[in-house]
Amino acid sequence: MADVTLDAVRKEYGGTTALDGVSITVSDGEILGVLGPSGCGKTTTLRTVAGFETPTDGTVRFDGEDVTNVPPENRNVGLVFQEYALFDNMTVAENVAFGLRMRGVGKRERRTRAEELLELLDIGEMGDRDPTTLSGGQQQRVGLARALAIEPNILLLDEPMTGLDAQLKARLRTEIGALLAELDVTGLYVTHDQEEAMVMCDRVAVLNEGRVEQVGTPREIYESPASEFVSEFVALDAPDLPFVRW
Amino acid sequence: MSDRHAENSPLSTLRALAARVVGAVETVANPVTEREREYRRIVALCAPFSVLLLVAGLYPLSEVVRISVSTAQYRSVGFSLDAYATLFGDPYYRRVAFDSLWLTTGTTLVSVGLAVPIAHALEKYDLPGEDLLVTLVSFPISLPGIVAAFMILVLFGNNGVVTAVAAALTGSRPTDLAFAVSVPGLFVAFVYSMVPRATLILRGTYAEVDSAAEEAAQALGATPFETFRYVTLPQIRPGITGALILTFRTGLAIFGTLVVIQTLVVWTLQLSRELGVGYDVQVAGAMATVYFAFTFLFTVLGLRYTSAEVGI
Numbered sequence: 001m002a003d004v005t006l007d008a009v010r011k012e013y014g015g016t017t018a019l020d021g022v023s024i025t026v027s028d029g030e031i032l033g034v035l036g037p038s039g040c041g042k043t044t045t046l047r048t049v050a051g052f053e054t055p056t057d058g059t060v061r062f063d064g065e066d067v068t069n070v071p072p073e074n075r076n077v078g079l080v081f082q083e084y085a086l087f088d089n090m091t092v093a094e095n096v097a098f099g100l101r102m103r104g105v106g107k108r109e110r111r112t113r114a115e116e117l118l119e120l121l122d123i124g125e126m127g128d129r130d131p132t133t134l135s136g137g138q139q140q141r142v143g144l145a146r147a148l149a150i151e152p153n154i155l156l157l158d159e160p161m162t163g164l165d166a167q168l169k170a171r172l173r174t175e176i177g178a179l180l181a182e183l184d185v186t187g188l189y190v191t192h193d194q195e196e197a198m199v200m201c202d203r204v205a206v207l208n209e210g211r212v213e214q215v216g217t218p219r220e221i222y223e224s225p226a227s228e229f230v231s232e233f234v235a236l237d238a239p240d241l242p243f244v245r246w
Numbered sequence: 247m248s249d250r251h252a253e254n255s256p257l258s259t260l261r262a263l264a265a266r267v268v269g270a271v272e273t274v275a276n277p278v279t280e281r282e283r284e285y286r287r288i289v290a291l292c293a294p295f296s297v298l299l300l301v302a303g304l305y306p307l308s309e310v311v312r313i314s315v316s317t318a319q320y321r322s323v324g325f326s327l328d329a330y331a332t333l334f335g336d337p338y339y340r341r342v343a344f345d346s347l348w349l350t351t352g353t354t355l356v357s358v359g360l361a362v363p364i365a366h367a368l369e370k371y372d373l374p375g376e377d378l379l380v381t382l383v384s385f386p387i388s389l390p391g392i393v394a395a396f397m398i399l400v401l402f403g404n405n406g407v408v409t410a411v412a413a414a415l416t417g418s419r420p421t422d423l424a425f426a427v428s429v430p431g432l433f434v435a436f437v438y439s440m441v442p443r444a445t446l447i448l449r450g451t452y453a454e455v456d457s458a459a460e461e462a463a464q465a466l467g468a469t470p471f472e473t474f475r476y477v478t479l480p481q482i483r484p485g486i487t488g489a490l491i492l493t494f495r496t497g498l499a500i501f502g503t504l505v506v507i508q509t510l511v512v513w514t515l516q517l518s519r520e521l522g523v524g525y526d527v528q529v530a531g532a533m534a535t536v537y538f539a540f541t542f543l544f545t546v547l548g549l550r551y552t553s554a555e556v557g558i
Binding site: 071076077079083086088147150 | 459464465466467468469470472476477
C-alpha cells in the first residue's frame with residue numbers, strides 16, 4: 001500500500017471543468033471517502049488516480065513518485081466497480097487470479113491465492129462458478145477479491161454498494177468495512193451516499209462542482225461543516241448511524 | 247374402435263386443420279380480446295411482406311427449381327437430373343465451385359481481419375473527424391460492384407494512378423506492375439466491397455462490449471493487447487463469427503465486380519454466362535438452386551451451431 005496524493009489536479013473536457021484544483025492525500029492504510037452529488041467530479045477523481053484520465057494540470061503521486069503520466073497497467077491499482085465488471089468468460093477463481101496472471105505468477109500459486117481471498121470474503125466454495133450465476137452481493141465480493149489479489153498500491157471503489165438492496169448493503173458495509181480495516185488497505189471510496197461514506201471511511205472529502213469543499217473525519221464533517229453546501233449535503237441524523245467512525 | 251380410427255384418419259386431420267385455419271381467419275376478421283386484436287395487427291403488418299415473399303420469392307424460386315429438372319430447354323416439362331449431373335460431374339463446374347469458395351473464403355477472412363481493428367478504433371477511441379471516417383469506411387456499401395471494380399482499374403490498371411507512380415519509382419513498365427485485372431486485383435476489389443459490411447456488423451458488437459471490464463483488466467496490469475485478447479475478444483467473438491458468416495454470404499453473391507474483372511470464373515459469373523451466352527437454362531437453374539441451397543443452409547447452420555449474434 002502507498003500514500004496517494006493528488007496535487008492541484010485540474011481536468012477539463014472541452015469547455016467543461018470536471019476537476020478544479022483538487023488536492024487530497026490518502027495516507028497509507030487509510031480509507032478516504034470521496035463524497036458528493038452527481039457530476040461533482042468523484043468518478044473523474046477516481047479515474048485520474050487509476051490512470052484512465054490524464055489531468056489537464058496538476059500531479060498524481062504514489063509514495064511521492066510522480067505517476068501522472070504512468071499508464072493504468074503500470075500503476076498497480078485495484079478497481080471495484082458499481083456494475084461489478086467481472087470477466088464473464090472466466091470462472092470466479094480465474095477472475096480473482098487475473099491480475100496475478102498478468103504478473104506472470106504460476107498457475108498453482110494463482111489458484112491458492114484466489115482460494116485464500118475467496119475464503120476471506122466468505123465465498124470460498126464458488127471458485128469454479130460462472131460469475132454471472134452469482135447474486136449481486138456475491139459478484140461484488142468477487143470484484144473486491146480480484147482487486148485485492150494484486151496487493152494494490154491503492155484500492156479504488158466506485159460506488160460499490162449502489163444497486164444492492166438496503167439489507168444487503170447494510171450487511172456488506174459492515175463486513176467489507178471491517179475487512180478493509182483488518183487488511184490495512186489504502187482506499188479511495190467514491191460514493192454519493194453520505195451514510196455509506198460516514199460508516200466506511202476514515203476520512204471524507206466532500207466534492208462540489210469539481211472542488212474539494214472539506215476534508216475531514218466523519219465527525220469533523222458532521223460537527224463542523226466547512227460550508228453551507230457541506231452542511232446541507234451531510235445533513236444526517238447521527239443517532240441513526242451507530243457504526244459511524246467517530 | 248372404428249370411431250377412434252375415423253378420428254385419426256388423414257381426412258379428419260385435414261378437417262381439423264381446415265377448421266383451425268377458418269377459426270384463425272375468423273379471429274383475425276372479428277377480434278374480441280386484446281390478444282386477438284394484437285394478432286390482427288401482426289397479420290396486417292406482415293401481410294405486405296408475406297405477399298412479396300410469395301410472389302417475388304417462393305414462386306420464382308420454385309420455378310427455378312422446376313426449370314433445373316425440366317427435360318425441355320424453354321418449357322417446364324418432364325423430370326431430369328441431367329443438369330445436376332453436369333454440375334457435379336463436369337470438372338469445369340467443380341473448378342468454378344472451388345474458385346468461388348477459395349476466393350470468398352480468403353476475402354472474407356481478410357475483410358473481417360481488417361474490420362476488427364477498424365471497428366475497434368471507431369468504437370473505442372474518440373477519433374478526430376470520426377463522422378468522416380465512418381462515411382469513408384461505409385462508402386463502398388453504396389457503390390455497385392461494377393463501380394468498385396472500375397475504381398480498382400483506375401488505381402491499379404495499366405493506366406492506373408498507383409501503377410503509374412510505382413512504375414515511375416521503380417523504372418518498370420506499367421504493364422508489368424498493373425494487377426487490376428489479375429486475381430490479386432479481383433481479391434482487392436472483393437475485399438473493398440466486403441470490409442464495410444463486416445465493419446458494420448462488428449461495430450454493433452463493439453457497442454455492447456463491457457468497457458468497465460476492460461478498464462478492470464487494465465488496472466489489474468493487462469496491457470492494451472492483453473486486455474483485447476483476454477477481455478474484449480471473448481466478448482466480440484460472437485460478432486466476429488456472425489461477421490464471417492454474413493460477409494462470406496455477401497462474397498458469394500458478388501457479381502458486378504466480376505463483370506469488369508473477369509479474371510476468375512466464379513459461380514455467379516458462370517451462372518450469368520449460362521443464361522446469357524450458353525443458353526443452358528437447365529444448368530443455370532441447377533446452379534441457382536445449388537447456390538440458394540448452399541447459402542441458405544450455410545447461414546442457418548452457421549448461425550445455429552455457432553455463438554454468432556446476428557440475424558439471418
